[in-house]
Every structure is written in C-alpha cells, then in structure tokens.
Amino acid sequence: MSASTDLLTPLSHLQAVCENATVALFVMDDRQHCVYMNGAAEQLTGYALAEVQGRPLHEFVHHTRPDGTPYPLADCPIDRAAPQNMQEQGEEVFVHRDGHFYPVTFTASPIRREGRVVGTVIEVREVAREKQRESENIAMRELGELMLDELDLGRMVQAVTDTATRLTGAHFGAFFYNVSDDSGGMLTLYALSGVDPSHFARFPHPRATPLFGPTFKGEGSIRIGDVSCDPRYGQWGPHHGMPEGHLPVRSYLAVPVMADSGEVLGALFFGHGEPDRFSSHHQRVTESLAAQASVGMSRLRLLRAAETQAHENERLYREAQAASEMKDLFLATISHELRTPLTSILGWSGMLASGRLSPDMVQRAVTTIDRNARAQAQIIGDLLDISRIISGKLHLNTRTFDIATPVEAAIEAVRPAALARDVQLVLDTDAGGISLQGDPDRLQQVVWNLLTNAVKFTDRGGRVTVVVAREADAALIEVGDNGRGIAADFLPHVFDRFTQVDATSTREQGGLGLGLSIVRHLVEMHGGYVQANSAGLGQGSTFRVTLPLAAATAEPLPGGDTSPRAANDAEPPDSLAGYRVMLVEDDPDTRLMLASVLEAHGASVQACALAADALACVDDFAPMVVVSDIGMPGMDGYAFLRTLHAHQAQAGQGPVPAIALTAYAGADDRQRALDAGFRRHVAKPTQPSELVALVRTLREPVARTG
Numbered sequence: 001m002s003a004s005t006d007l008l009t010p011l012s013h014l015q016a017v018c019e020n021a022t023v024a025l026f027v028m029d030d031r032q033h034c035v036y037m038n039g040a041a042e043q044l045t046g047y048a049l050a051e052v053q054g055r056p057l058h059e060f061v062h063h064t065r066p067d068g069t070p071y072p073l074a075d076c077p078i079d080r081a082a083p084q085n086m087q088e089q090g091e092e093v094f095v096h097r098d099g100h101f102y103p104v105t106f107t108a109s110p111i112r113r114e115g116r117v118v119g120t121v122i123e124v125r126e127v128a129r130e131k132q133r134e135s136e137n138i139a140m141r142e143l144g145e146l147m148l149d150e151l152d153l154g155r156m157v158q159a160v161t162d163t164a165t166r167l168t169g170a171h172f173g174a175f176f177y178n179v180s181d182d183s184g185g186m187l188t189l190y191a192l193s194g195v196d197p198s199h200f201a202r203f204p205h206p207r208a209t210p211l212f213g214p215t216f217k218g219e220g221s222i223r224i225g226d227v228s229c230d231p232r233y234g235q236w237g238p239h240h241g242m243p244e245g246h247l248p249v250r251s252y253l254a255v256p257v258m259a260d261s262g263e264v265l266g267a268l269f270f271g272h273g274e275p276d277r278f279s280s281h282h283q284r285v286t287e288s289l290a291a292q293a294s295v296g297m298s299r300l301r302l303l304r305a306a307e308t309q310a311h312e313n314e315r316l317y318r319e320a321q322a323a324s325e326m327k328d329l330f331l332a333t334i335s336h337e338l339r340t341p342l343t344s345i346l347g348w349s350g351m352l353a354s355g356r357l358s359p360d361m362v363q364r365a366v367t368t369i370d371r372n373a374r375a376q377a378q379i380i381g382d383l384l385d386i387s388r389i390i391s392g393k394l395h396l397n398t399r400t401f402d403i404a405t406p407v408e409a410a411i412e413a414v415r416p417a418a419l420a421r422d423v424q425l426v427l428d429t430d431a432g433g434i435s436l437q438g439d440p441d442r443l444q445q446v447v448w449n450l451l452t453n454a455v456k457f458t459d460r461g462g463r464v465t466v467v468v469a470r471e472a473d474a475a476l477i478e479v480g481d482n483g484r485g486i487a488a489d490f491l492p493h494v495f496d497r498f499t500q501v502d503a504t505s506t507r508e509q510g511g512l513g514l515g516l517s518i519v520r521h522l523v524e525m526h527g528g529y530v531q532a533n534s535a536g537l538g539q540g541s542t543f544r545v546t547l548p549l550a551a552a553t554a555e556p557l558p559g560g561d562t563s564p565r566a567a568n569d570a571e572p573p574d575s576l577a578g579y580r581v582m583l584v585e586d587d588p589d590t591r592l593m594l595a596s597v598l599e600a601h602g603a604s605v606q607a608c609a610l611a612a613d614a615l616a617c618v619d620d621f622a623p624m625v626v627v628s629d630i631g632m633p634g635m636d637g638y639a640f641l642r643t644l645h646a647h648q649a650q651a652g653q654g655p656v657p658a659i660a661l662t663a664y665a666g667a668d669d670r671q672r673a674l675d676a677g678f679r680r681h682v683a684k685p686t687q688p689s690e691l692v693a694l695v696r697t698l699r700e701p702v703a704r705t706g
C-alpha cells in the first residue's frame, strides 16, 4: 500500500465518496433538519451547506408547487421516510434558490442505528440532466458508428463539430485540421457549426498565439470561463482580441484531436457570448468526441494509404507488364536481325564446304559471308553500346586529336558500301587542323553511323556529302544526302531508340533503329549536339553535328607518326613489312585468320596457342608488338602480359607494346586490360584493317637479346 493510500482513513474515505459523487446527497436528522449536503447537492439547489445546516430542508427546496401553491411538509413523501421507517422513492419538483422549478427523482432511506431510526439519507437526481446524459450517450454512440463507416473526411469532421457544438451548448464550434494536397503540401481546412461559414470567411485562421498554440501543439485542452479577462487574450496583433465583426466570445473551450502516435490531427474550438457556459463535464464530453474523431481520421488515413499503395502496385504491375511485352518484342526483333545474316553465312559457307562452286561463285560467297558477318557484328556492337548507355557505363577515352582523323577513317570504312550502291561519296573541307578534345574512335563511330544511313537511304546514282567546317568556337560535321528524305512527322523521332520509319525497308537494309540514338548520346558526351533536317520525303536529309573546339591550351596534337595520313607519307598505309608480331590466341580458327591477316600485310608472325608457349619463345622471337587474347586456358592474357613485362624488365628491356583482343567488350574489361599493361583493348570481332592499323601505331623497336 502506498503512503497516500494509508492516509485515507475510513472516515476520509467516506468523505471523499460523498464529496465527489455526481448524485446530490442530503443527510437529515430525525427532525428532518439538514445535517449535511454534498457539492452536487449544493450545485443542484443553489444553496451552500452553511446556509441550510440545522434547518428543515423542505423549507428551502420543496416549499412551493410549480403552480405557486404551498407544499406542506406533512404531504412530502421524502420527509416521511424516517418517521415511517421505510424507504421512499419517486419524482418531485424542487424549487431552485433563483426561483425556477426543476423535476427530480429521489430515493429517501432511513438511517438506523442500534435498532432506532436516527435520520434520513436522500439521493436526488435532476431529471433534465439525466435526460441530457442519455442524449449525450446516444449522440456519442451514433458518432462512434459514423467514425467507423464514413469514407469522407469532410463529412466526418463536420459531424464531430456539429455534435460537440450541440452537446456543449456553444454558440459556435470550429474544427481546424491539416491535410496534404495532391502535390504533398499542407493545407488547413476547417468545419464550422452553429454559424454560417461566410461569417468566418473573412477572418484569418487561428495562429499559434499563446491562446491557440498549445491546442495545436497537442498540449491539452484549454477551458476559460471568461476569455476577455484571460492574460493570454488580446496580446497579439493584428487584432488584439477578436477581429472586428467576429461573433462575441467569452466562454472558450479548445480541445486537440490527437492520433495514438501523439501527432496532432486537428483541434476543436468552441465559443459562447456569455461567460461560464462550459463546465468540466462539457470538456470531458468534448474530449471523448475528440478521441472518436481521432479514431475515425486515423482509420481514413490508413484506408487512403492502402488505396494509394494499391494504385501504385497496379501501376507498377502494368509497367512491368508493358516492359515485359516490350522486351519480348525487342528479343523477337533482335533474334530476327541476328538470324537473317546468319542464314546467308551458314548457307554460303555450306556451299563453300561442298567445293562445288565455280571461282566466281566462291568470290561471291566470301563477299556475302563477309558482309553478313559485319552486319551481325554491327548489331551486337550497337546493342552493347545501348546497354552501356542505359547503365551509364559508356566511357570516353579522351585525348586531343584532329577532326580529320575520325572523319576520314569513317569515310574510308563506308566507301565500299557506297561503291556497291553506286553512291558518290564526297568530302568537302577547307578547314585544316581543327583540334578537338574527346574520343576519336567514338567520333569515328558517329560519322560512320551517319554515313551508313546516308548511303543506305540514298538510291543508286545518288550523292552523299560530308562537310567539315569551323564556325566561331565550334567544329561542324555535316553529312548530307539527296536520298529518300525524312517525313516531317518522323523527323522529331529519328534520334529515339528503336525507331525506324519503315520496318520493311530497313529490315531489307538491316538495323535495329539504335544507330542515331547512339550518335546523339556520343555527341552529347562530347559536349556537342546533333540535328536532323529534311525538306520531306524524296528531298534528301542532312545531319549536322556541332562540337566544341579543344581549348587553346589543350595538349598539342600527337606526333605525325600516329596519324594515318602521316603514315601514308612514309609507306603504304597498311604495310606491316619489317614488323615482328607475336600472336597469342587459343582458338585455332581465329589464330589462323589473324596470323593470315598480319602476314598478308607483310608482318613476320609468331602464333602461339598458349601463354606458356609464347613466354617460351619470346626471347628468340623478340616481338615488336604482342597481340594477345584474354580468356585462355592455363594463364590468361592479363597474367601473361604481366609475366612477359616482368621478364623483360629483368633483362633490362622496356615493355613490349601489347594489344588485348577480347570478346569481353565492357568498359571495365577495357580498364582491366589497360591496368595489366596492354596499350590497346580491341573487342572481337576485330576488323582486319583495324588490327593492322593498331599494330602500326604501336610499333616500338625492342632490342634483341642474345
């Protein structure tokens, strides 16, 4: 038992019960004189105990009937309980101190002690209050049901405000609550009761002043008998009290509406023009209603959150479904695009193998196989580029270079196709030495893509022109043709992924509609932009690439020996005469093909199937350039080159320049190869001309040992 409970003696217990009972209690002696009445009885009658004590109660509260006639003590059923030694119950009408009559129910019980009746205890309840309690209970029950069913927040809040305003007898009530709007911002809305909304429309919302603030912060209810006398009132501008024209408020009651989490969902405010209109009972009733409002509002929130989640799930599902359909379609197109050239390759190689083709047909078979294999490699290259672009892994190998390098290389690469289609290919430039900063291989790819399209979409006998020019602080590359042109409605979409104006004709030409989207991405990576122009179908097209010039302070162009044009001056552009090239490749077909290409260009080639074989003969052969595969049984290309370079370092030699030749074409693979000491990284399938050009650029003499 706690110390405070110890202090409650049986007597003080009894006193506490009597004082705090809500029923009015009177104790009378055997002469029907009042000995005691509790607080509820004082409130009911309007008299204080001291005024009535020791005097007949009947004279104070029961002396007149409502019709004004006297009520004799002898007729009173309450006062006969003790003399007749029996309990009396019934209904009577009391007179209040202020003269008004009010019906009550009573129970009068004799007090017996040691076999003798010594007095009466009377319990009295005001009928009107009983009825009010009953109607409060009904209102709360109805509101409770509404809180569980209502789906509209506005209607819910209005019902709470209306009920609370009615039960407190307020002149008006208001409920302020925060909601988030569609864009996620917070908005304060309100419901009003007992007053036309237009009345409040011109007043600002209550702010967090000392009077309103605590309620909005959820610090508890505030009940004030006369707000005009409260020190918290009228201190704050601009109104210093009620705004002009506001309904008069003296009695004030404010109750926060809080969620279980402690979050304040809103606040209920009530006003009355007369003072002392809100009792502690009104406050308790309003707090119960606020708790119900909190349940309802929290329930609606959960419901809305569940609905939003359901919509989101539905949207994600539809997106996933669309993506899956798109993927299926994409895979079907890719598989078609890859199979088409494969059909030719397999068909013609079968006929070659049969050995029954005439020399003319053999040549045709080889040309067709070559063309189709290139087409297939192009598709794979485009797919890899797009996948790198999507995953943000496309990196530039940036350096300073002359614009002529990639443009001329691209023109040369497209020339055979132009010749085959009888399309004239013209380079128009008088701008010498335009220096750019970027990746010349990627810019070559840009120009090559534009040229390939121009040739592809230009009829026999047509003309494709490449213009290179300098304009203010930019370099221009323009690829124009007098081919079939682009319709105005398709023009804005040419750079979109997987867009082709006409699937039939492009299928005939091959392509996935990826080229121009790669072009745009690469140009933008260089800080430039690309535009497409066409006067319409049949009117030809022009693609213009604008690139920023390299800063004047940029590193100077590399020496002439690395530029193909400079190489032209010294010897035939593709000669490898005098080169010793070590080739390490485990696949016999590829090894044979590469060795043949290098030898056909005059190189002396040491071809090895394994890294170990290469290491065994490196001293004897003394390669000038090494070309090595990466994925090989035993020792891979990375380990091979590290071992080789370590061996050379021990022998006092510089590292032999090496090219990594690999089917792993990702940016990470490239970096790994460079880290292992390779000077270049080339993705398979390799163009023979590209390999030859690379070997030439890497040549460095290596001192022979022994």
Ligand code: ADP
Pocket: 453, 454, 457, 481, 483, 484, 485, 486, 494, 499, 500, 501, 502, 506, 510, 511, 512, 513, 514, 515, 516, 517, 540, 541
């Ligand atoms: P594709 O692989 O189909 O060539 P691209 O992205 O390179 O994909 O081109 C998209 C489409 O733009 C082409 O299919 C074609 O319809 C149109 N297009 C591109 N260049 C030209 C051009 N020079 N003349 C006419 N149409 C062109």
